[in-house]
Amino acid sequence: MTVFNEFTIRFANVNGSGSASANTMFAKALFRMGIPVSIRNIFPSNIQGLPTWFEVRATEREFFGRREHVDIMVAMNAETYEQDVASLASGGYLLYDSTRSIPSELQRDDLELIGVPIMRLIHPEFTDPKQRQLFKNIVYVGVLSALLNMEFDVLTNMVSAQYRGKDKLIQPNIKALNLGRQFAETYLSCPIDIQVRRTDAVGDRILIDGNQATALGCIYGGATICAWYPITPSTSVAESFERHASRLRIEPETELKKYVVIQAEDELAALGTVIGAGWNGARAFTATSGPGISLMNEFLGLAYFAEIPAVIFDVQRAGPSTGMPTRTQQSDLLSVAFASHGDTKHPMLFPSTPTECFDFAALAFDLAEEIQSPVVVMSDLELGMNELTTDELKWNDARTYRRGKVLNAEQLEGIEKFGRYLDKDGDGIGYRTLPGTHRDKGAFFTRGSSRDEFAVYTEDPGAYTRNMDRLLKKWETLRSLIPEPVFQNNDSNYGIMYYGTTATPMNEVLSILKDEGFEFDTLRIRSFPTGNEVLEFINCHDLVFLVEQNRDAQMKMLLVNDLNIPVEKIYSILYYGGMSISVDFIADRILRILNELKVEVHS
Amino acid sequence: MTVFNEFTIRFANVNGSGSASANTMFAKALFRMGIPVSIRNIFPSNIQGLPTWFEVRATEREFFGRREHVDIMVAMNAETYEQDVASLASGGYLLYDSTRSIPSELQRDDLELIGVPIMRLIHPEFTDPKQRQLFKNIVYVGVLSALLNMEFDVLTNMVSAQYRGKDKLIQPNIKALNLGRQFAETYLSCPIDIQVRRTDAVGDRILIDGNQATALGCIYGGATICAWYPITPSTSVAESFERHASRLRIEPETELKKYVVIQAEDELAALGTVIGAGWNGARAFTATSGPGISLMNEFLGLAYFAEIPAVIFDVQRAGPSTGMPTRTQQSDLLSVAFASHGDTKHPMLFPSTPTECFDFAALAFDLAEEIQSPVVVMSDLELGMNELTTDELKWNDARTYRRGKVLNAEQLEGIEKFGRYLDKDGDGIGYRTLPGTHRDKGAFFTRGSSRDEFAVYTEDPGAYTRNMDRLLKKWETLRSLIPEPVFQNNDSNYGIMYYGTTATPMNEVLSILKDEGFEFDTLRIRSFPTGNEVLEFINCHDLVFLVEQNRDAQMKMLLVNDLNIPVEKIYSILYYGGMSISVDFIADRILRILNELKVEVHS
Amino acid sequence: MTFVPKPRVHHPLLDVNEIGLKRRDYEAAVSTLCAGCGHDSVSAAIIQACSELSLPPHRFAKLSGIGCSSKTPSYFLGNSHGFNSVHGRMPSVATGANLANRDLIYVGVSGDGDSASIGLGQFVHVIRRQLNMVYIVDNNGTYGLTKGQFSATNDRGSVSKKGVPNLYAPIDLVSMALQLGASFVARSFSGDKQQLVPLLKAAFLHKGFAFLDIISPCVMFNNHTGSTKSYDYVRDHLEEVVRSNYIAPRDEIEIHYEPGTSKKVQLHDGSQLNLTKLSESYDPSDRIGAMSYVQQALADGVVVTGLLYVEEDINECHDILQTIRQPLNQLTEDALCPGADKLKKINNMFR
Amino acid sequence: MTFVPKPRVHHPLLDVNEIGLKRRDYEAAVSTLCAGCGHDSVSAAIIQACSELSLPPHRFAKLSGIGCSSKTPSYFLGNSHGFNSVHGRMPSVATGANLANRDLIYVGVSGDGDSASIGLGQFVHVIRRQLNMVYIVDNNGTYGLTKGQFSATNDRGSVSKKGVPNLYAPIDLVSMALQLGASFVARSFSGDKQQLVPLLKAAFLHKGFAFLDIISPCVMFNNHTGSTKSYDYVRDHLEEVVRSNYIAPRDEIEIHYEPGTSKKVQLHDGSQLNLTKLSESYDPSDRIGAMSYVQQALADGVVVTGLLYVEEDINECHDILQTIRQPLNQLTEDALCPGADKLKKINNMFR
Ligand SMILES: Cc1ncc(C[n+]2csc(CCOP(=O)(O)OP(=O)(O)O)c2C)c(N)n1
Ligand SMILES: Cc1ncc(C[n+]2csc(CCOP(=O)(O)OP(=O)(O)O)c2C)c(N)n1
Ligand code: SF4
Ligand code: SF4
Ligand SMILES: [Mg+2]
Ligand SMILES: [Mg+2]
Numbered sequence A, B: 001m002t003v004f005n006e007f008t009i010r011f012a013n014v015n016g017s018g019s020a021s022a023n024t025m026f027a028k029a030l031f032r033m034g035i036p037v038s039i040r041n042i043f044p045s046n047i048q049g050l051p052t053w054f055e056v057r058a059t060e061r062e063f064f065g066r067r068e069h070v071d072i073m074v075a076m077n078a079e080t081y082e083q084d085v086a087s088l089a090s091g092g093y094l095l096y097d098s099t100r101s102i103p104s105e106l107q108r109d110d111l112e113l114i115g116v117p118i119m120r121l122i123h124p125e126f127t128d129p130k131q132r133q134l135f136k137n138i139v140y141v142g143v144l145s146a147l148l149n150m151e152f153d154v155l156t157n158m159v160s161a162q163y164r165g166k167d168k169l170i171q172p173n174i175k176a177l178n179l180g181r182q183f184a185e186t187y188l189s190c191p192i193d194i195q196v197r198r199t200d201a202v203g204d205r206i207l208i209d210g211n212q213a214t215a216l217g218c219i220y221g222g223a224t225i226c227a228w229y230p231i232t233p234s235t236s237v238a239e240s241f242e243r244h245a246s247r248l249r250i251e252p253e254t255e256l257k258k259y260v261v262i263q264a265e266d267e268l269a270a271l272g273t274v275i276g277a278g279w280n281g282a283r284a285f286t287a288t289s290g291p292g293i294s295l296m297n298e299f300l301g302l303a304y305f306a307e308i309p310a311v312i313f314d315v316q317r318a319g320p321s322t323g324m325p326t327r328t329q330q331s332d333l334l335s336v337a338f339a340s341h342g343d344t345k346h347p348m349l350f351p352s353t354p355t356e357c358f359d360f361a362a363l364a365f366d367l368a369e370e371i372q373s374p375v376v377v378m379s380d381l382e383l384g385m386n387e388l389t390t391d392e393l394k395w396n397d398a399r400t401y402r403r404g405k406v407l408n409a410e411q412l413e414g415i416e417k418f419g420r421y422l423d424k425d426g427d428g429i430g431y432r433t434l435p436g437t438h439r440d441k442g443a444f445f446t447r448g449s450s451r452d453e454f455a456v457y458t459e460d461p462g463a464y465t466r467n468m469d470r471l472l473k474k475w476e477t478l479r480s481l482i483p484e485p486v487f488q489n490n491d492s493n494y495g496i497m498y499y500g501t502t503a504t505p506m507n508e509v510l511s512i513l514k515d516e517g518f519e520f521d522t523l524r525i526r527s528f529p530t531g532n533e534v535l536e537f538i539n540c541h542d543l544v545f546l547v548e549q550n551r552d553a554q555m556k557m558l559l560v561n562d563l564n565i566p567v568e569k570i571y572s573i574l575y576y577g578g579m580s581i582s583v584d585f586i587a588d589r590i591l592r593i594l595n596e597l598k599v600e601v602h603s
Numbered sequence C, D: 001m002t003f004v005p006k007p008r009v010h011h012p013l014l015d016v017n018e019i020g021l022k023r024r025d026y027e028a029a030v031s032t033l034c035a036g037c038g039h040d041s042v043s044a045a046i047i048q049a050c051s052e053l054s055l056p057p058h059r060f061a062k063l064s065g066i067g068c069s070s071k072t073p074s075y076f077l078g079n080s081h082g083f084n085s086v087h088g089r090m091p092s093v094a095t096g097a098n099l100a101n102r103d104l105i106y107v108g109v110s111g112d113g114d115s116a117s118i119g120l121g122q123f124v125h126v127i128r129r130q131l132n133m134v135y136i137v138d139n140n141g142t143y144g145l146t147k148g149q150f151s152a153t154n155d156r157g158s159v160s161k162k163g164v165p166n167l168y169a170p171i172d173l174v175s176m177a178l179q180l181g182a183s184f185v186a187r188s189f190s191g192d193k194q195q196l197v198p199l200l201k202a203a204f205l206h207k208g209f210a211f212l213d214i215i216s217p218c219v220m221f222n223n224h225t226g227s228t229k230s231y232d233y234v235r236d237h238l239e240e241v242v243r244s245n246y247i248a249p250r251d252e253i254e255i256h257y258e259p260g261t262s263k264k265v266q267l268h269d270g271s272q273l274n275l276t277k278l279s280e281s282y283d284p285s286d287r288i289g290a291m292s293y294v295q296q297a298l299a300d301g302v303v304v305t306g307l308l309y310v311e312e313d314i315n316e317c318h319d320i321l322q323t324i325r326q327p328l329n330q331l332t333e334d335a336l337c338p339g340a341d342k343l344k345k346i347n348n349m350f351r
Helices: A019-032 A078-086 A118-125 A129-147 A152-162 A167-187 A210-220 A235-248 A267-279 A290-295 A297-306 A333-337 A354-371 A381-385 A409-413 A461-479 A506-515 A533-540 A554-563 A583-596 B019-032 B078-086 B118-125 B129-147 B152-162 B167-187 B210-220 B235-248 B267-279 B290-295 B297-306 B333-337 B354-371 B381-385 B409-413 B461-479 B506-515 B533-539 B554-563 B583-596 C038-052 C068-075 C090-100 C112-118 C120-128 C173-180 C193-205 C231-237 C287-300 C317-321 C339-349 D038-052 D068-075 D090-100 D112-118 D120-128 D173-179 D193-205 D231-237 D287-299 D317-321 D339-349
Strands: A006-014 A037-042 A051-059 A070-075 A088-097 A112-116 A206-209 A225-228 A260-263 A284-288 A310-316 A374-380 A387-390 A445-447 A486-488 A494-499 A521-525 A543-548 A570-574 B006-014 B037-042 B051-059 B070-075 B088-097 B112-116 B206-209 B225-228 B260-263 B284-288 B310-316 B374-380 B387-390 B445-447 B486-488 B494-499 B521-525 B543-548 B570-574 C060-064 C081-084 C105-111 C133-139 C184-189 C209-215 C238-247 C262-266 C272-277 C303-310 D060-064 D081-084 D105-111 D133-139 D184-189 D209-215 D238-247 D262-266 D272-277 D303-310
Touching: A006 A019, A006 A078, A006 A129, A019 A037, A019 A051, A019 A129, A019 A152, A019 A206, A019 A387, A051 A078, A070 A078, A070 A129, A078 A088, A088 A129, A112 A129, A112 A167, A118 A129, A118 A167, A129 A152, A129 A167, A152 A167, A206 A210, A206 A354, A206 A381, A210 A235, A210 A284, A210 A310, A210 A354, A210 A374, A210 A381, A210 C339, A225 A235, A225 A267, A225 C090, A235 A260, A235 A284, A235 A381, A260 C090, A267 A284, A267 A290, A267 A297, A267 A310, A267 C090, A267 C120, A284 A290, A290 A297, A290 A310, A290 A333, A290 B297, A297 A374, A297 B290, A310 A354, A310 A381, A333 A374, A333 A554, A354 A374, A354 A381, A354 A387, A354 A461, A374 A381, A494 A506, A494 A533, A506 A521, A506 A583, A521 A533, A533 A554, A543 A554, A543 A583, A554 A570, A554 B554, A570 A583, B006 B019, B006 B078, B006 B129, B019 B037, B019 B051, B019 B129, B019 B152, B019 B206, B019 B387, B051 B078, B070 B078, B070 B129, B078 B088, B088 B129, B112 B129, B112 B167, B118 B129, B118 B167, B129 B152, B129 B167, B152 B167, B206 B210, B206 B381, B210 B235, B210 B284, B210 B310, B210 B354, B210 B374, B210 B381, B210 D339, B225 B235, B225 B267, B225 D090, B235 B260, B235 B284, B235 B381, B260 D090, B267 B284, B267 B290, B267 B297, B267 B310, B267 D090, B267 D120, B284 B290, B290 B297, B290 B310, B290 B333, B297 B374, B310 B354, B310 B381, B333 B374, B333 B554, B354 B374, B354 B381, B354 B387, B354 B461, B374 B381, B494 B506, B494 B533, B506 B521, B506 B583, B521 B533, B533 B554, B543 B554, B543 B583, B554 B570, B570 B583, C038 C068, C038 C133, C038 C193, C038 C209, C060 C068, C060 C090, C068 C081, C068 C105, C068 C112, C068 C133, C090 C105, C090 C120, C090 C133, C090 C317, C105 C112, C112 C120, C112 C133, C112 C173, C112 D120, C120 C133, C120 C173, C120 C209, C120 D112, C120 D120, C133 C193, C173 C184, C173 C209, C173 C287, C173 C303, C173 D173, C184 C193, C193 C209, C193 C238, C193 C303, C231 C238, C272 C303, C287 C303, C287 D287, D038 D068, D038 D133, D038 D193, D038 D209, D060 D068, D060 D090, D068 D081, D068 D105, D068 D112, D068 D133, D090 D105, D090 D120, D090 D133, D090 D317, D105 D112, D112 D120, D112 D133, D112 D173, D120 D133, D120 D173, D120 D209, D133 D193, D173 D184, D173 D209, D173 D287, D173 D303, D184 D193, D193 D209, D193 D238, D193 D303, D231 D238, D272 D303, D287 D303
Parallel strands: A006 A070, A070 A088, A088 A112, A225 A260, A225 A284, A284 A310, A310 A374, A445 C081, A494 A521, A494 A543, A543 A570, B006 B070, B070 B088, B088 B112, B225 B260, B225 B284, B284 B310, B310 B374, B445 D081, B494 B521, B494 B543, B543 B570, C060 C081, C060 C105, C105 C133, C133 C209, C184 C209, C238 C303, D060 D081, D060 D105, D105 D133, D133 D209, D184 D209, D238 D303
Antiparallel strands: A006 A051, A037 A051, A037 A387, A206 A387, A486 A521, B006 B051, B037 B051, B037 B387, B206 B387, B486 B521, C184 C303, C238 C272, C262 C272, D184 D303, D238 D272, D262 D272
């Protein structure tokens, strides 16, 4: 039986060999045929010569999550051949380079073998070794186009578009595509049982990764200053910001820049720069990952206590320490929430899709200025560096930046005695002024040490305590400003909570669970702190699962303490191996627990 | 009615005027008369010219905690006169310099006024302005000696001992003492109703501050390397270590040092040095306070994940950020427990007395090497910088250092294939080797990135997960190695838990509560994680108070999550004004809550 | 520094300056430093320089790290905003502030502990960025606020109050600034107002990174015999190699010096610096020569002072980055947000 | 470096060296760096130098930060312990390790990102402490492992792979090391084994802080035309000013050079360095002169290489600190714990 537009294909390559761009072209071609796709690039922490995998899931049903097994394996790396064969689902297709024969002990009986003598095909056509290396990848895309029945001109058009201007490159690429396609059409039985066909399932959605969407969110959100230090997997936030800003933010008359990107000497300096800019009234951000967060601790405490807006993007990777720099995890929650010594708390936002990366990036600047505090957007490698089919980015021109409580010269004129830390509005948020605003009013001294309502240094226990209590009040104010959780009601007594990229596999997980007879209500948490919805959700359900990609159940810990939630009601599903959490893993764990608890089948 | 050996006296001075040493002499004289004393030096974060207070509590009943009001005020600072007068208990004594008259609106009717024209007494006797300034302080000590009926030769002997060698200084000091004493004997009615008399309540105890005891603990614990960066209130740990080591750790033949003290360029480098030394098999430590902890985050994560022993003393001060650098708090718990990104956890020890500072310092080195991980000893300014009557320091010569699992060359010879991260003993702790041990066995690569059991770099999810799980197992092993909580049984249904310096006021608090009809069992927590005793204690009591010196109930949060404790059972008593938590505050809050809960009087 | 009203001839006898302000308009809260602390003299010199230049106090932004020195921004220019940040990290905060608004005058005050130890990396990199600011180190060779530990600028063999000699060679921030290409490098002495005030004036008007290493004795912990950062020692070992004189644009005073030993530097606002070489072999426009001279003097135990190097017309950070003239913090939504239509086109890039 | 067996005459043709080891005993895991990466040549040179000097591999401790360069300790001396620490902080880890056991040979490998940016403060301060170690920077002007951002050692105007010019002036680690008083400062080129191996040998035998800035092109991100850290550019702009030749204690080879241009340096183990001045105006024993020369060359776009400065018989960190001869990590309880009796006396101090 032929399956259309539903399959997972994995490419096993060696990194630094140009395979990623060929594989991306393949994925994008599916997308252009109207098929929703998700992409996972699993790469090593080095530059050249080690195994790397690239996974594409085509899914009209919108099952974007990772599965433990794949349907098609393009096994181009002899070194990982054994494990690559093992990762195929039974009945799956194994595409390999048959130029050299594969030892029989590495074969499996339950697979469809598709041998293509790629090296041999390439050899007579290209002489340059570098070209041979590159076009190998294009050849197998050509083969796949025939096997899967892809529209060939989608591919050739992409090649032409990609190399517009460098026309010399178009021909060899198309030749390589044709080499593969013609071989397949001639020698293989095409198409196979897994096929694609044009559809309009994509709609007006786009294919973009989270970091790039974040960068665009920063531009739309009015950020003018980006200070950063390179670190995987956050680097492309800053680099995309610079690239887009260099087109979107140029003063036409002068060709001068309405933005600044500073590659700082380290993460301390990066956040210091953001804080200096925030203090001085510009929207500024940094993007980093775990080790950077660790280094930013002292400055995060300063920004919390001195009440300076700052936006930080933490694109999480597998920790602790250097950990696995090219693997994904959600394990910086505790570290960020309580960053820095003393009584501190920092708000976090958890986007689940690239679109939400865009939205939350722009939102973060509003929030940070409204609450005069750092706001950390918690993305991860999975979301940040992989393209996903996601809603198109939207902006409402009627929307205005919420710049928070900043007094201008005129307003200062009207004030008898300015007190930076007075809680005039009872929401815990004082009015601030920017340097240079007024000749003789509103100047004050910002510091990380304790002060009274008029910003005068003090060690008075009363003034100190009032200030700390006001910061708590601000925390409560914050609850009404952050994005509320997303609730999905299925009238169940059982609930599943998740956040960030654990959302991606969830619709498929729910479908599996439903097939087993279990229905669930779900709540996707989008912030810390949360509103009361989370507490209500837990109270309204007999048992609640909380799915996380860390070892220590970090979100659970935060919720329990922030909301005084009964610990015993929450069952943690924890995966922390560094791949993105799989559909299989979640469904399996939930079913196992339900089984242990002897929960009866629903409905 | 005369009260003997029970009072609190506060000296109000200007800092940088030499008052601290005079006040210390006064306190030590009481101690030498056999009266237990506690001392609290409340000083500003500057060097000269600002108000400073010095409090001495003499207490045969062993009530060492801080009270909100004092019995005697030595008001030597005109600037704070008003608040100083206000801080006296009704019926208290106000000693002031009557050289200049005090505005009558600053007086209180319910006080005993003792005017001494100190400036006028000094003037004819000393000509040098600096001497006048200094000896003012000695004069009031002389006055107090008469008022309180102190043994005068205890004071004069102290002067003689202190300036042995600098004999020129002895006479003027004794002259100043006499000036005060004679004035008092001549013009004041001496002694007053608060008096001291020789006793043997001190026993073999000593008067020492926590930082100095910590330093001695490091010496006894075998630390050879101290790397630090100056920061109040931890500085005296390193400085005392150096002072004591320069006498206790010199190789007699060569006069060379069996220790090293490195004043690093910052806290990152300080901890880096400790980690390098720990990796190489030396016992090493650093001492710091909040801002230093924030800066050490990245290295703490490295030490956790790369499994390197390291001892850190966090002498806590009031945060966040620069906060109140000369005020005390217990607010770094969360920051330390979860320091660094990724899934990390760090053990903490909480000493309550200087003696325990000594014991825990020595213990920390054993622990760190046994579990191959950082161990953080959580002291605070109150404990670290104030002298307290405390058990004498003891060392059992039969005790040997527990150096953990380190293989020597001979042991390596016997091993087929060395695997640094194999869990041979099932306790989560592997065997390590030191550089240079063996010609061709046992060398391995230490890193902050993921590796397999044989220390080979890997990004394999399985190997990574096994490693992370082993670290959890180590955490469980740790529970049996740490000091168990101290339980005090009064057969009550109600419990109070506390830790560190919140212990100091507790015996008086219990006595007050008992007077009100409430008895309590108590549990003094001495570590994180804890053993099961804490869970049992909570389970065995109807309601439990947890007293902390921070805003965010940090210990509660740790316990709830580490032990899955029912949150609702724990009532937090939180003080975070930066003074040491007072007896009055704790008793008052507990009584208020008991009242709100309508708890009936016990027994 | 840039974008300040052009100062005119200064009349020291008048009560108010060119912009109608009195000296006390440049003052601020009373210092809580020790009586006699060198840092207070530096603050006083800043007050005098700014008031004599008629710079508007509220157009300053004062930044600092942590330490006695870093407290001083509370004690001058009370009508300007200040930011006492964290230990050793002032340069990055100053960078962010300056990038956000290029039109203010940025003055950073740091200590030798703050800049030469914990903050050394930031010190070096803010120079590399050529940030347009005045960077002052109140250099006392010690950690004042933490009570007298040696700092990294202390000389080898200089003795602590307790009599212990320092074991390590000093880090000389002036040599570092010269080597790293700071466009204005000076050393002075808090006890020498005559020298310090003109230097500060020049620094405030310099466009680019102006570094002043000011030896500023700590009377509490490092002013004893045996200390090479004591008032007495510095006075005895000081060698002024270049004297700088600030000449306002319309100043008519003619200054005559020996030909060949004097040099005029045109500041970007039209005013001038007159540099007088007091040492034959010193040339304040030769960066590499200056470096050698200073290093040699250091080896010889001589404290070289004066405006050691100055280069006008360099590209400061904003020039390098090519940011627009208007301060970034004044750009409004219209200027910043590309709008919904543009986003439609952007979406198409991802299809 | 100290406390290594005295090497004897080297016979390159023999299979085993003086201590009976083969070259492969100095090798380690296969490199995972890009084919052609300069860093691999540095590792190969280390292997050759150590094996020729007959140093025992297991007495080395290898330390590094994070980066492609910092990975290299996995690729040489497989029988020694290594510690791949965190980004930019190798110097402090090396400090602790060295203090714990002064008898090993410490070699740190870092990158230009690792040392000149995030680790700059630690770089400066480890020099100030005169730590007895060999400190190598594999300098490629770029952040290899994070895919090609400019590093702080990259030259102004040098162009990225995408064609963007670098805006900032470079930080020259050699000038810095010279200024800060490192006792051994060299620059070399990964493509010049002839120069590099003798330099490494000298460094390993030097007592004190030996710094080697090795230009080591990144073939992946910084080896294109327009880059000043490409193989071609460096080859074209290299000027060797001093050639160093290592002479083992019993080496009989007589080396003849023009008088006046050659200089012998006695190493503490009895071996010698023969330094040949290839440039008239360069003197490797004149620190300040060397600094000026290097800075001038930098301004002129010339890459000065060779053993640029060496000073023997300085006090290294342990001498400064006066630690005992025996490694601290070998002191046992008896030597460390003052015991119960002593504690009784100590208690009396607090009564
Ligand atoms: C991260 C951190 N570490 C340590 C301290 C403690 N500290 C405060 S001031 C200071 C040294 C100040 O020395 P310096 O910069 O020379 O200033 P000075 O007081 O001598 O003017 C230190 C170490 C701190 N505030 N923050
Ligand atoms: C705290 C921290 N920030 C950022 C990174 C990411 N990172 C890894 S290697 C590297 C740069 C390495 O550059 P360099 O030291 O020059 O080494 P190269 O790869 O060029 O040899 C960076 C920024 C990190 N690992 N840790
Ligand atoms: S301690 Fe020293 S630096 Fe600090 S205020 Fe006093 S004299 Fe000045
Ligand atoms: S990326 Fe550059 S530095 Fe890294 S291994 Fe490849 S060539 Fe070497
Ligand atoms: Mg100082
Ligand atoms: Mg590099």
